[in-house]
Amino acid sequence: MRGASAGPEIERLIQLLARLPGLGPRSARRAALHLVKKRESLLDPLAEALCVARDRIVTCTTCGNIDTCDPCTLCSDPRRDAATLVVVEDISDLWALERSGAIAGRYHVLGGVLSALDGVRPEDLSIDALVARASAPEVSEVILAVNATIEGQTTAHVIAQRLSGADVKVTRLAHGVPVGGELDYLDEGTLAAALRARSAV
Amino acid sequence: MRGASAGPEIERLIQLLARLPGLGPRSARRAALHLVKKRESLLDPLAEALCVARDRIVTCTTCGNIDTCDPCTLCSDPRRDAATLVVVEDISDLWALERSGAIAGRYHVLGGVLSALDGVRPEDLSIDALVARASAPEVSEVILAVNATIEGQTTAHVIAQRLSGADVKVTRLAHGVPVGGELDYLDEGTLAAALRARSAV
Numbered sequence: 001m002r003g004a005s006a007g008p009e010i011e012r013l014i015q016l017l018a019r020l021p022g023l024g025p026r027s028a029r030r031a032a033l034h035l036v037k038k039r040e041s042l043l044d045p046l047a048e049a050l051c052v053a054r055d056r057i058v059t060c061t062t063c064g065n066i067d068t069c070d071p072c073t074l075c076s077d078p079r080r081d082a083a084t085l086v087v088v089e090d091i092s093d094l095w096a097l098e099r100s101g102a103i104a105g106r107y108h109v110l111g112g113v114l115s116a117l118d119g120v121r122p123e124d125l126s127i128d129a130l131v132a133r134a135s136a137p138e139v140s141e142v143i144l145a146v147n148a149t150i151e152g153q154t155t156a157h158v159i160a161q162r163l164s165g166a167d168v169k170v171t172r173l174a175h176g177v178p179v180g181g182e183l184d185y186l187d188e189g190t191l192a193a194a195l196r197a198r199s200a201v
Numbered sequence: 202m203r204g205a206s207a208g209p210e211i212e213r214l215i216q217l218l219a220r221l222p223g224l225g226p227r228s229a230r231r232a233a234l235h236l237v238k239k240r241e242s243l244l245d246p247l248a249e250a251l252c253v254a255r256d257r258i259v260t261c262t263t264c265g266n267i268d269t270c271d272p273c274t275l276c277s278d279p280r281r282d283a284a285t286l287v288v289v290e291d292i293s294d295l296w297a298l299e300r301s302g303a304i305a306g307r308y309h310v311l312g313g314v315l316s317a318l319d320g321v322r323p324e325d326l327s328i329d330a331l332v333a334r335a336s337a338p339e340v341s342e343v344i345l346a347v348n349a350t351i352e353g354q355t356t357a358h359v360i361a362q363r364l365s366g367a368d369v370k371v372t373r374l375a376h377g378v379p380v381g382g383e384l385d386y387l388d389e390g391t392l393a394a395a396l397r398a399r400s401a402v
Contacts, residue, residue: 007268009257013250019243021235022228023221031221033293035251036258036267042220047255049214050236050248056210057237066237067208092234 010036062133064109064126065094074098074107081105083140085133085168087159089113089147097145105143108133113151114158122158130159135166144172211237263334265310265327266295275299275308282306284341286334286369288360290314290348298346306344309334314352315359323359331360336367345373 010032018028035043059065060072067073074080084105088094094107110125134142142163146152160170175193177186186194211233219229236244260266261273268274275281285306289295295308311326335343343364347353361371376394378387387395 007270007274009250009253009269010267012246013254016243016247016250017221020218020224020232022224022232027223029293029296031223032254033267033291034222036254039255042217043251043255045213046217047248047251049210049217050244050251052210053214053233053237054240054244054248066211066234068210069208073208090234092230095230 063094063107064111065091065107079104082138085130085139085142087130087142087144087146089152089155093145093147103143105141110146110155113146113149113155115151125155127159127162131162131166134163134168139168141169141171144170146172148173148175264295264308265312266292266308280305283339286331286340286343288331288343288345288347290353290356294346294348304344306342311347311356314347314350314356316352326356328360328363332363332367335364335369340369342370342372345371347373349374349376 013035014025014028014032017023017031018025020028023031035046056068057066058068058070060067060070060075062071062075065072065074069076081104084103085108086094086097086103086105087108087110088097089110089112091109094109097103097107108126108130110127110130112120112125114120114122114125130142133139142159144156144159146156156172163170174197175190176197177183177190177194183191214236215226215229215233218224218232219226221229224232236247257269258267259269259271261268261271261276263272263276266273266275270277282305285304286309287295287298287304287306288309288311289298290311290313292310295310298304298308309327309331311328311331313321313326315321315323315326331343334340343360345357345360347357357373364371375398376391377398378384378391378395384392
């Protein structure tokens with residue numbers, strides 16, 4: 001990219017913004033310009049929010065979530081059900097489940113999925129920590145809420161094997177038609193799974 | 202949006218990121234997570250770059266560009282041709298022309314275009330300042346490099362009238378087929394303009 005003619009400071013800001021997922025070089029330029037124009041309402045608060053994130057956000061050593069405290073708000077909340085451990089690949093999956101409001105258990109973030117292609121082995125994920133947590137007397141169920149991809153399902157399989165000795169029920173999310181989804185747009189695998197798991201009305 | 206379960210600090214960061222052009226609520230969440238994961242390589246430098254931008258970026262009182270000095274690097278560069286004033290709507294247009302490397306004149310940023318719909322009147326743009334700059338003895342040409350939109354062309358027309366008394370040549374960008382463009386994908390107006398302005402080979 002040729003210089004943006006606004007000095008190295010703006011250039012550097014543009015280059016850093018371009019590394020955010022969802023922003024390319026062109027949209028990063030637009031974003032930088034937008035920031036400089038909205039100095040009071042956006043640039044100042046964003047700089048402040050990033051400094052707060054830099055100085056105060058830590059990874060929870062129990063579940064792998066991020067928060068300003070360790071253990072995180074979810075792990076230290078006594079109202080959440082300690083009997084249920086929900087295993088997710090990534091923090092974004094944890095957030096998605098929390099937005100659904102459908103479960104109030106404790107979480108365990110694996111930090112990825114097994115992948116021969118990317119060289120991710122079981123010891124690269126927090127599986128040992130999960131097995132240790134699952135063997136605690138208060139835990140009765142481990143829900144494997146991993147993505148319905150090949151890697152996700154392989155990871156779920158390996159975890160289920162590791163947990164076979166522990167005294168916990170291991171479950172996984174149901175496959176089926178997404179709520180609001182149209183059959184016409186669904187793949188055959190999903191339709192077959194939804195048919196197999198059909199229930200009486 | 203329901204809480205992201207990572208405390209108000211992350212929520213605030215997500216909300217601010219979502220206000221950048223090109224990022225929505227979902228991609229802002231991804232960007233926030235990406236930032237927290239790439240703490241040393243991205244979060245720290247971006248926080249620093251934003252603080253630098255906040256503290257040091259100013260608007261050039263001569264041309265309207267942004268830079269860390271006023272007058273800006275372009276206005277104070279003695280190698281640039283002071284005889285040519287390139288009038289643009291916005292700073293992003295100035296950057297686009299600079300990337301082309303096709304002109305080494307001075308710039309004048311209008312700060313928008315006339316628009317009855319949005320209530321933008323001539324006095325809302327830096328037209329008076331442009332007329333004053335154009336009447337300087339060293340200026341011999343004013344290039345109206347505004348967008349080829351109705352509003353842009355209306356603005357160019359108004360500026361040309363205001364400059365009719367000054368001793369400067371007023372020009373505008375050529376219309377025609379974009380370099381690399383295919384005729385099949387071009388609108389009729391562009392094709393008609395390219396035909397009218399055809400040249401001998």
